[in-house]
Structure formats: C-alpha cells, structure tokens
Amino acid sequence: MSLRERVFPLKTPADVDAFLENHELAAIFKASTTDKTLEAMQCVQKYLEPRPDVAIGIIRIPEDRPASNHVEARTGIQHQSPQLILFRQARPLFDLDNWKINPDHLEPLLLQSLPVHVGKPVRNPAVVGLQVYMDLLDRFLNGQLSEERFQWGYLDQLKKEAGWRSEEDFALLNSLFPNPDGRAFTPGKVVALEFQAQLAGQAEPLLERAKRFRNQVAQYQAAKEEASP
Numbered sequence: 001m002s003l004r005e006r007v008f009p010l011k012t013p014a015d016v017d018a019f020l021e022n023h024e025l026a027a028i029f030k031a032s033t034t035d036k037t038l039e040a041m042q043c044v045q046k047y048l049e050p051r052p053d054v055a056i057g058i059i060r061i062p063e064d065r066p067a068s069n070h071v072e073a074r075t076g077i078q079h080q081s082p083q084l085i086l087f088r089q090a091r092p093l094f095d096l097d098n099w100k101i102n103p104d105h106l107e108p109l110l111l112q113s114l115p116v117h118v119g120k121p122v123r124n125p126a127v128v129g130l131q132v133y134m135d136l137l138d139r140f141l142n143g144q145l146s147e148e149r150f151q152w153g154y155l156d157q158l159k160k161e162a163g164w165r166s167e168e169d170f171a172l173l174n175s176l177f178p179n180p181d182g183r184a185f186t187p188g189k190v191v192a193l194e195f196q197a198q199l200a201g202q203a204e205p206l207l208e209r210a211k212r213f214r215n216q217v218a219q220y221q222a223a224k225e226e227a228s229p
Contacts, residue, residue: 003045003049003056004166005123005124006052006054006055006121006122006123006124007056007058007124008055008056008057008058008124009058009060009064010028010057010058010059010064011059011063011064011066011067012064012066012070013066013067013069013070015057015067016028016067016070016074017074019055019057021090022055023055024053024088024089024119025051025055025086025088025114025115025119026055026056026057026086026087026090027044027048027054027055027084027086027087028058028059028083028084028085029041029044029057029058029059029082029084030061030068030071030079030080030081030082031058031059031060031061031081031082032061032062032081032082034081036082036098036099037081037082039101039102040082040084040098040101041082043101043103043106044056044084044101046103047103047110048110051110051114051118052118052121052122053118053119053120054086054114054122055122055124059071060163061081068081071085077092080097082098082101083095083096083097083098083101084096084097084106086109086114093113094109094113129221129224130169130172130173130217130220130221131221132157133157133158133173134214134217134218136150136153137150137154137213137214137217138214140207140210141207141210141211141214147206147207150206150210151177151187151190151194152187152191154176154177155177155185155187155190155191156187158170158173159185159186159187162183162184162185163183170183172216172217173217175213176210176213177190177193177194178190178193178194178197178203179193180193194206
C-alpha cells in the first residue's frame with residue numbers, strides 16, 4: 001500500500017473536522033512551496049510510510065489558508081509552514097515546524113506518541129483506484145447520464161483531485177478530453193474545447209471514445225491492484 005493512498009487534501013474547515021473525527025490517528029502537514037517544505041515532506045514520508053494506520057491530511061499554503069486557520073483555531077497551535085501536527089482521537093499530540101521536521105526530532109516523538117501495534121490501514125476511497133470514474137463512465141455508456149452531465153461530472157471530479165493524483169493517474173484520466181492546461185484546467189474551458197472539436201468534426205464522438213477509454217481504465221486499475229502488496 002503506497003503512502004499516497006491515505007492522503008486527504010484538506011481545503012476547508014469542514015474538511016479538517018471530518019478528517020480528524022473520522023480517523024483515530026491522523027497527521028496534518030501544512031505544505032508551502034519552499035525548500036524547507038520539500039525536505040520536511042521527505043522526512044514525514046520516510047517515518048510515516050511504515051505506519052499505514054496514520055491518515056495524512058495535506059493543507060497547501062496559501063491556497064488552503066481557510067483550512068489552516070481552522071486548525072490553528074481548533075488546536076491553539078500557531079500556524080507555521082511547513083508544519084506537522086500529529087493527532088489521536090482528534091487531539092493534538094505534538095507539532096513540529098520548519099527545520100525541526102527532521103529525523104532527530106520526528107523519530108523519537110513518533111515512537112513516544114504512536115501505539116506500539118500497527119492498527120488497521122487507512123485508505124482514502126477517492127485515491128485508491130479509479131472507481132468513481134468507472135462509475136461515471138458506466139452510467140454514461142448505459143444511458144443514465146446525458147453527454148453534458150457526464151462531461152461536467154467527470155471534469156468536476158478530476159478538478160477536485162488534480163492537485164494530488166499521481167502523474168500516471170492524472171495522465172490517464174486527463175486523456176479523455178482536450179486539455180492544454182494540465183492540472184490547472186477549468187472544466188468550463190475543456191467542455192468548450194470539446195464542443196468546438198465536435199462541431200468542426202475534429203474529434204471522435206465522445207460515446208465511442210468513452211467505450212474505449214473505459215477498457216483502458218479497467219486495465220490500468222487491474223494492473224495497479226495486482227502490483228499492490
């Protein structure tokens with residue numbers, strides 16, 4: 001099981017509350033774009049990799065500042081970035097900031113704070129596999145969704161996940177529609193580009209592409225599951 005399968009993006013105060021209330025053990029990492037953040041995240045990944053029972057929430061700064069402010073209000077821990085806070089039953093156990101997120105500080109705190117026995121693995125359903133996209137494709141192919149509703153549903157879902165899907169996942173999911181903007185896309189622009197391509201006869205009908213694409217997604221997901229420990 002890869003670490004990314006238990007990562008939850010936290011963008012709003014409601015996200016933070018649900019994340020903490022739904023997980024016995026949880027770590028919140030506030031990430032900016034500095035070199036400090038990169039080094040800190042590598043350290044966090046190394047020491048939390050062996051603990052699949054710890055859910056990991058990511059707050060990106062400055063984009064997700066409302067979530068960060070809520071963590072500060074809820075815990076009384078002053079905001080820093082990067083910052084790591086470990087929780088048990090929604091209560092903070094410790095926090096480390098900036099350059100203190102290093103092996104010398106983190107390892108002993110985790111040994112002191114985490115239960116000796118590893119608990120049940122945490123999985124983020126939105127990250128593990130691509131079932132939500134398979135469901136949308138099936139509903140479209142079965143006539144339960146119109147082409148317009150399918151486009152918006154699919155692209156809205158991908159937009160929500162664009163920041164934390166793996167490169168491989170995103171490349172596959174992004175390949176169904178014309179999107180020159182990568183992860184920074186807007187659903188409305190992609191829908192407009194699809195309409196223009198169809199109108200000009202430059203694109204295969206979406207229904208035909210979706211049939212073929214569903215098989216690609218199924219094969220990709222099966223290969224991922226087979227490769228998982």
